[in-house]
Amino acid sequence: MFVTICRFEIKQWLKSWSFYIYFFAVYLLALLSMAGASGAFGENSSLINIANAPLGIYGFINFFNKLLLIILPAIVGGTIYKDFKSNFHSILYTYPFSKTNYLFAKFISAFCIVLLIALAVVGGLITGTILPTANPAQLLPFNAAPYLYTFCWITIPNLFLLSVVVFAVVLFSRNIYTGFIAVVLFWLLKEIAVRIMGGFTEGMASIIVDPFAESTVQYYTRYRTQAEQRTSQLPHEPIIIVNRLLWLCVALIIFYISYRSFSFSQSAVSIGLKRKRDERSVKTNVGTIIKIDLPDTTFDFSFWHHLKTSMKLAWVDFGFITKSNAFISIVVAGAVFIMALLLQMNSQTDTRILPVTWVILGFPVFFFSFLIQFLTFLYAGILVHRDSTANFAQLIAVTPVPNWVLLLSKWLAMVKVQVLLLLIIMVSGIAVQVGSGYYQVEIGHYLFDLFVIHLISFMIWAFLSILVQTVITNTYLGLFVLILLLLGISQLPAVGIKSYLLRFNDTPNSNFFLYYSDISGYGQSLKPYFLFKTYWLLLGIVFFEIATLFWQRQQTNGFVERLVIVRKGISGHTAAALLVSLIAFISFGFYLFRLEQLPENTILSGQNEQALLTQFQYKYGKLEQIKQPRITSAFVQLDIFPETNSFIARGNYTLINKTTIPIDTLMIKTGYDEITTLSFNTSATLVSKDDTFKFAVYTLQKPLAPGDSIKLLYTVRNRANTLLVQNSNVLKNGTYLKNDILPQVGYFANTDKKHPGESTAFHNHYQSINSDLINFEAVLSTSPKQIAITAGTLQKEWMENNRRYFHYKMETPIKFVVGFQSGEFAKAEETYKGIDLKIYYHPQHTYNLQQMIEGLKAGLNYNVANFGAYQHKQAKIIEFPRQIGSYATTSGNCIQISETRCINDPGKTVKGGIDLSFYVAAHELTHQWWGNQVIPADALGATMITESITEYISAKIYEKKYGKQHALKFLDIQLSRYLAGRANESGREPPLYLVNPEQSYIAYGKGSIALYTLSEYIGEDTLNKSLNAFLDKVKFQHPPYTTTLELLDYLKQATPASLQYLIVDLFEGTDKEKLLFHFNKMRKAG
């Protein structure tokens, strides 16, 4: 009997076209993914990545397993559900077979089908590697092991577990939809569990508990470098087997329980919160004749009544969804998920940022929106097919209500569900805020972000979902198609479809809400967002109208007959409405198309830029050899107009010929986004220019003799913002301009870093191609409410023409690296040992002021004691909005610091976390010695001098303040930064003394460990003395600039002969194991 049922079921599936759709869709997707990764389409994202490396194969299969989870309820649930749906079960259950036969046969046949589709993934991936156009450099020879490993250890157990869960749920609820909800719920619970158990980095608990073994595999492969990934096998740790066995047992237990409690009785189990009040009815009156006299009623078939009907029906549908236990459990799990996301934030660095509103509206909402999207897809199908599922459709179809009323009610119900889910975010967000003692709840911000920005987007998806679910009469196939559309749309840019007009529901910088700033709000991003959302909303309306045509009111036989009815439906009002909305959509699209095409709205893509740069280098590369005069002083008058997002800068440079030969050629590069006019105090003629890179070459009529100077005068304005593109960096509040808006002198396009041993490496320092130390003076003006700040000491502040002016001047020469900031700042200040410490902060961000001041003081104490005097009279910290970045930097006597670093939870330090605010202030101040006094040459290794030393000193400052345990904890974080960084390294890892500027995992991570370890071996004092000797020799130097070779000499001198191997292991070598060995030995000793 078992075999009969099993064979029958499998045959049924193999006869159904939905199976083939799933099978081939999955096969094709897997094939395309692998082909894309192996460069078969010519578009190689990264040459170094091997498409079919074991970890890559695991990644692909694991991704597709998630897609299979969406198909799984339709198959495993469907196999049980169809017996209920067709009412066949009442006959079936009387047949002479046991429930063992029935259940096992049902389950095993369905699971076989699921596995068959899972095999399509493997097949697709393998086919993807053998396409003739694939790039052989991105492929390893075929090896079955990783496919087998992933299929047997990951795919089969995961799908088995979920199949059992779905099977059990559908068996008892007799509703396939609860099967889907069970999958979502399972996934949410998994995410919550893994997060609560401590995320990916720590905690064996999450490694064992993760039912999909994702964290397990990730844990064992997280520090694998690209080279290791290429060759090494997937992990075979016993823990993985423990994890798999654990969940296999769970699955078997669930199966056993459902097997035991299942009986061939005919009613579904419902777990109700309240008992239904239905009573049995007993016939009392038999066969009476009643007079049928109905009261007079008035009928209203007006548009308004239709609209009201829609709303009323929407409430009924809304109630239907929200009153179900499945939905309630999703909502509860979703709320817990959001809280878990918020609570685990930054746990890996042992800091926690305060739950300010944008934090909550950032990534938690981002993740939660996938849930909302999925539920939109699912409920669209459930609502659209609700009438026919309940067999109620005929009664509704014969009522004189137009199709649009019914469909609109479905759409409204879905929007209501979306609103409810967004409310959940809001409520759980506020709960987290209040729960963690943060009371600055910004209700307005919540409402705007959730119910204006996000809701529009979901509403547009709801329109598409309604259309797809109406055309495709199978809810679960519709869901699958919608998911594929969602995935497909995100891949459009990869196949060359770049225009936002062709990417459904996409907008330029669509994730801008992640970058909301307390200081500058959403900035310029809102305009393009709403423009494009209007466009998609118009398309949504078109979709809706097409859906009303496809809405099935009549019984049809086959798709052709449906099309005939659709065609018949296009008449009169419907045709007019469709035409109007189509015209609106197309003309608005055309308007946006024209906007996109305007030159001021085209943005260079990364690839184009690289190509243009190569072209440029080819044309102008020879100019690199021509010596240029150096900027020795800069004056700028910068007027910032926050209201109009504009600025105008007028100023001049003094250029001196520091070479020994006359100079007759001047190369000037001006800002990309700025409009610049130039003049000289001597006659010069323009001989060549490049408009893309704003590069111009002048010939001086009278060559500049050695030692002579000329003045360069400039006027710079911003390009205006357009509807689509932000060209100006002036914000309404919190503007942060850098000196790259001003002209540069010299050939700029040489981006290769030289070896510190090369003689040509010493002419420029690491941050400028055209200046050494310069005199700097600036007059800034801004709107009366704002404060404008740049490097220098404030000479004078005054009001003129209702604008606020500030005159700054540097007393001593500085590197030509300055920032210009303007904002409505509050100010905190204190004088410490004769130095004015100031913090200009966003008035709301008072949380970390004390720690930052402490950091500055501690930095002054340690550095003055070890490395001599501070060169300025002031140290100013100025906050900038997070759209610009999340970093902190030093320029002149200023420290610019992102607002993301001004919202650390001060309570966390008390509980033994890292005091990030203190640390950042100390770090940036230390750069005044290491970066601004010692200025390394523009060669490899420069950031070892600036960042490694600074990071080491910061650790020492930290140790003085919080004790050794905390400092070591801090170094542990640096270690994981290093290990994770080298895993992502696409090239070869250089030794510390040859570090590239962008390899921060080496400069910061490895650098701080290396120097700290050395200090423990040879003594902090010895090391600092040696560093001080180096500093004394090179500080404020002019070219030739110093390099790491010189620094290493000092370190070698300070290190006893017996420990010289440390220099090799820590600074000159790349052996990770040796670094770890010394570090761990040092840790144990400490």
Next chain:
Amino acid sequence: MVLNIQNLTKIYPNGLKALDNLTLEVNHGMFGLLGPNGAGKSSLMRTLATLQSPDTGTIHFEDIDVLKNPMDLRKQLGYLPQEFGVYPAMSAVKLLDYLATLKGIASRNERKQLVSRVLDVTNLYEVRNKNVINYSGGMKQRFGIAQLLLNNPKLIIVDEPTAGLDPTERNRFLNILREIASNNIIIFSTHIVDDVKDLCNDMAIMNGGKILKKLQPSLAVKELEYKIWTANITREKLEEAEQATNVLSSKYNHDNSINIRVFAEAQPSFEFVNTTPNLEDVYFIALKNIS
């Protein structure tokens, strides 16, 4: 008030001719559509209820071209399908209010009154707050009547409503229908002759997608007077009798002999006695195409 059906044809993709050039005129009152299972009754009913499009033909109700303007018909249409379900977890009151809104009754008060009245006349008032999904078969059919009354329909289409009802329920159901029929057209399909016998002033017999015969029951029965003969024969004689005469129906007696009814202008043989004709005889004559 007249419903006019002209040359209706519907062929399903599997080749089944559900409606075969069917023409029929129905006047007000209760109209019975009698035919065996699979005769095309439901196809015709669904087509009349705007739930299915015919391949060719026209339907006019008063001055409405039904196939062109189905919405106009729906305003005057009451339909009770052969089988229907309801939304779970909704009471009769709620469901009827829902449907009344769909049928265009804007005033909440009017809906309320109307709903309680239709519940009253269908004798569902006591169970109005119970979920319809848990109703018994008869109650559910009465609920079906209650919902079709909501828009005070001029044309009512009822598809095999008595199937599965117990005698009292069936009786009650037919009484209600009869009551409504006084100033409407009710088209009522069934395969049970008794359903139409007493209720319908007009009827048609349908098979193979065609109207075999349109008739008034009382007249049709009268026409057969003196032409229906009955006899008791043994089982072995049945085939012989069928050969020799137009056997309309046959059924077993308790003594295992068979009672047959035969259509004949004159007494077929000595065993036959003349008997009172009934509607069933009319039906079988039409089905067996005897004239």
